[in-house]
Amino acid sequence: MAxxxxxxxxxxxxxxxxxxRARHPYEIQALVRERHVDEVVKMRGGSLYDAIRRLAEAGLVTSVTSERAGxxxxxxVYAxxxxxxxxxxxxxxxxxxxxAQDFPVFVAGLAHILDLEPATAAALLRERRAAIQAEHDRVAAQLDADTAHLPRVVTLEADYAQALRVAELAWLDRVAAGIEAGELPWPEGRT
Known part of the structure; x- marks a missing residue:
């Protein structure tokens, strides 16, 4: 296995x-959500079960028992x-x-922003800002409600993701305002 x-x-x-401690996949999935690890780790459909299968094949986890409740x-249960x-x-x-060098699609879009009219680019950045603000507010409410019983160190990844959202909101405000005010002019011949 690679x-x-x-x-x-x-x-x-x-x-x-x-x-x-040893756990079954359903409990792992519930804890990933409870601790907001899913804010920074992509988990879709059967990806958790695929990950556990790969880990077992690699000898990193082992099944220790099976349990049935009702x-x-x-x-x-894996350990x-x-x-x-x-x-x-x-x-x-x-x-x-x-x-790590990530290749997010947003950064790729920024690399080619000159393919759009300035007003369109600014409007799209404002749309992104609204979506990020909504996500920030949603996560903040969840963190306040769901993690009061957890030590802060358990949710550092969600805290970090929130800090990145705050920074991106400020950056989007500056860039969109700069485009709208003509402080970030498009080169002649673009768009």
Whole structure:
């Protein structure tokens, strides 16, 4: 199995939660949401189950038991292995120390903003600002309501994501206003 297949933010989240104690995937999924890890880790459909399968194939987690509660389907409980602990620690170290080069679509759009009329570009930046403000407000309300019982260190990733939203809101305000005021003029012949 390629090392890259298990070196993802989602697999790190799984390993970290299993490091606390053995869990079944449904409990992991619930904790990812409760702790707002899903604000910074992409988790869709069966991706959690795929991640656990990859981790098991790589020997980083192992099934320890199956449990059934009432009429619910049987749930496999997984535990982290010693190798999984080592990989989790290595991933955290790598993720914290080294800036990664991401290729977000927004930055690609900024690289080609001159393909639009200035007024259109400013309007689209204002639309983005409104969407980010709504997301910021939604997450702030959830954090206030859902995490009062959690130590702040457990939700640092959500706190960081909120700080980035605040910074982006200020940046979008400055750039959109600069375009609208003509302080960021388009070169002649563009658009």
């Amino acid at each position: 090392a890259r297949a298990v070196r993802t933010p989602l697999t790190l989240a799984v390993l970290s939660l299993l490091r606390e 009429a619910r389907p049987e749930r496999t 982290i292995t010693d190798e999984g602990v080592a990989v989790a620690e290595a991933l955290v170290r790598d993720y914290l120390r080294s800036p």
